[in-house]
Amino acid sequence: LKREYEIAEGVFAKVMHSSGLNSPNIKYMLSPQAIFNGDLLLAAYRPSGELHLMLGDFTGHGLSAAIGTIPVADIFNGMTAKGFPIPEIVAEINQKLQRILPRGLFLAAALMELDAKNHKLSAWVGGVPDILIYGAAQKALAGRFTSTSFPLGVVETDQLDCHVESIEVRPGDRIFLYTDGVPEARNSDNAMF
Numbered sequence: 001l002k003r004e005y006e007i008a009e010g011v012f013a014k015v016m017h018s019s020g021l022n023s024p025n026i027k028y029m030l031s032p033q034a035i036f037n038g039d040l041l042l043a044a045y046r047p048s049g050e051l052h053l054m055l056g057d058f059t060g061h062g063l064s065a066a067i068g069t070i071p072v073a074d075i076f077n078g079m080t081a082k083g084f085p086i087p088e089i090v091a092e093i094n095q096k097l098q099r100i101l102p103r104g105l106f107l108a109a110a111l112m113e114l115d116a117k118n119h120k121l122s123a124w125v126g127g128v129p130d131i132l133i134y135g136a137a138q139k140a141l142a143g144r145f146t147s148t149s150f151p152l153g154v155v156e157t158d159q160l161d162c163h164v165e166s167i168e169v170r171p172g173d174r175i176f177l178y179t180d181g182v183p184e185a186r187n188s189d190n191a192m193f
Helices: 002-016 060-064 068-081 086-100
Strands: 039-045 050-056 107-115 122-127 133-137 140-145 165-168 172-176
Touching: 002 133, 039 068, 050 068, 060 107, 086 122, 122 133, 140 165
Parallel strands: none
Antiparallel strands: 039 050, 050 107, 107 122, 122 165, 133 140, 133 172
16 A cells, blocks of 8 residues: 555656746745645646646545546646647646546636736636736736636536636736635634635
């Protein structure tokens, strides 16, 4: 059992390692409660140079929550490498999860594309907290993307809102993505943030 666990851990580590996360403009922190959890963070570049990033959180805990991460990572990385846009990646992931996941298991996620050449940030958000944009020039919150869709795997793709919203971003702006683990965290007085 220990050996099988080590093998599974190695497979998950390889699948979840995303070379785009090594980019100098990405800083991240993962603090999972267990090796096998439903948290997902992926980054990859399109052939034309835009950065795609995906943050996801499967329902549940343990291996049952983590089982969907492998096909999702495969679709995200493969379609990004072929130059597909975010809406088509969202649709493909949703179709796959609809086929393989049992009822009640789904993926809250955010997918975004940063086009640094054109100062454009586009995002799709389904079930995770808002993506926040801190404007360097304003020294304040300059924008946000709010969840406008069901999480992935909940409804058929023809019922899913796959469109992205876009805003202008500038050098020095910061983009914050996070799962519900942040607002549900508790302080020393046991009050949720």
